[in-house]
Amino acid sequence: MGERRTILVAGATGKVGREVVAGLLAAGAGVRALVRDPDHANLPEGVLAVRGDLGNPESLTGAVAGVDGVFLLWPSFDPQGAPAAVDALTAGGAHVVYLSAMNVRDDQEASRNGVWGAVERLVEGSGSTWTFLRAGGFATNTLEWAEQIRTTGTVRWVYGDAARSLIHERDIAAVAVRALTGDGHAGRKYVLTGPATVTQAEQVRLIGEAVGRPVRWVEIPVEQARRELVAAWGDAGLVDGSLAYWSGLVTEPEPVTGTVQEVTGTPARGFREWAADHRADFDARPVPAARRRRP
Template sequence: MILVTGATGVVGREVAGQLAAAGPVRILARRPERLTVRGEGVEVVEGEYADRAALDRALRGVSSVFLVTNSPTEPDDERVAAAAAAADVRHLVKLSMMAVEEPGADDFITRLQRGNEQAIRDSGVPWTFVRPRTFMSNTLSWARGIRSAGVVRALYGDAPVACVDPRDVASVAVAVLTGTGHEGKAYAVSGPEAITAREQTAQLSRVLGRPLRFEELDVAAARTALLAKYPPPVAEAFLESAERQRAGAKAAVLPTIQELTGRPARPYRVWSAEHAAAFAPE
């Protein structure tokens, strides 16, 4: 049995769905009513990482775990890893981020994920880390501006990033969860091309069949917008990440998806065409 956490997120729900299409899967969910993956072979355990009893129920009889955590304050990786060790789990596959392996990355979120990875290593449970680049789905944050004014506002419009479709990240995770020989490895996962925000805007314009305008934010405006949504350390981490992208640190294209899944990574033009409805006027 494989346990999937984070199954309401963009990667976790795809992992759960792909696994459910092939056999039984168990999901740990804090809010089961939000799950979209359902079926005869889908078992749901309600609970959260801080609830050790719920973790123990979810891990009973489980051989592998797909782990997604996102709290900046809770030791959730340590909690799950400790419970997994007690349950004799044979493989813990963690969704991490590519920045953890980059020496120039030292923002709050990257340091947090490095610590989370170390907690898993220290647990003694065999592990694999899946480290994706920026998700293509992050551009859904542009949808409101596109719908209302035909405009995309973002930092550094000419900074390239080899962004990746979350479905491809999920396929890599499923290959790791269901395959052999992946323990002790970390897989950096990128999309098939480095693309800029201006180029993404142009692609969305073609898909939607309407003109879109790109407006580059300055750092002060971007900081104000981020602080309206996130705590200061998280907002500053996003700004530092954007600076690294501007410097070219996120442009490398890697063959991981092809190597582990046997098929090419989806480009942004495919993702945008399949998600056009999210950007269309209501």
């Protein structure tokens, strides 16, 4: 790895960001965490919490000064503000590892690549070196079912037969740490997935297996799901695109890649392992403190 590198982690208090922080510490890197409130960041010992906000580019100047790398997760479905933020983060030439999305493709129109593709283009044009992590669906998104599972033992949602190759946040972080602390990753676009496809209904069954009680899938009308999503997201176009995507996964499952193992030397974790790691999030019963793990 050579000289000790100092890395700025944006989104350090999120589920992926916390794993990146932990992995960087384990790798011996110096870690700065970009947070809005350093006093309440609750980060591990050895991490320097620096005040800053991606929505306020002026606040990034001090945070990024002297760092060798930046882990970037853009926190919005809207790229507004991203040009100034990327300019600030790359002003010193730091290597950027950007958590993008698997639906970004180089062979399709830029408009179809959404906010993730827009931020990729900004990073590519910044003059800094970069690595893009085009991750598939996050396993942590199934935490949206946690309240239903805890209180009713069921998940009421659409497209139970949609097959997804969901990825564990620790595997995303493991690849990010390699790209931030090692050589040979500049200019790479890594498509990251879990090791197999698992239908949504099967994900629910595996969560039940992890908590030690049956959990059922209940299919609801698509229009009902659409109303709930529009109310929650506020963007009908995004909702319709998401529903169409999930519908397509019933007949054409998401792809599976071996990139996690190729980069880290360790196979990607399956959904069963993810569910076991997050048992406390879904279990209605108290879990002894010694067995609790931070998501």
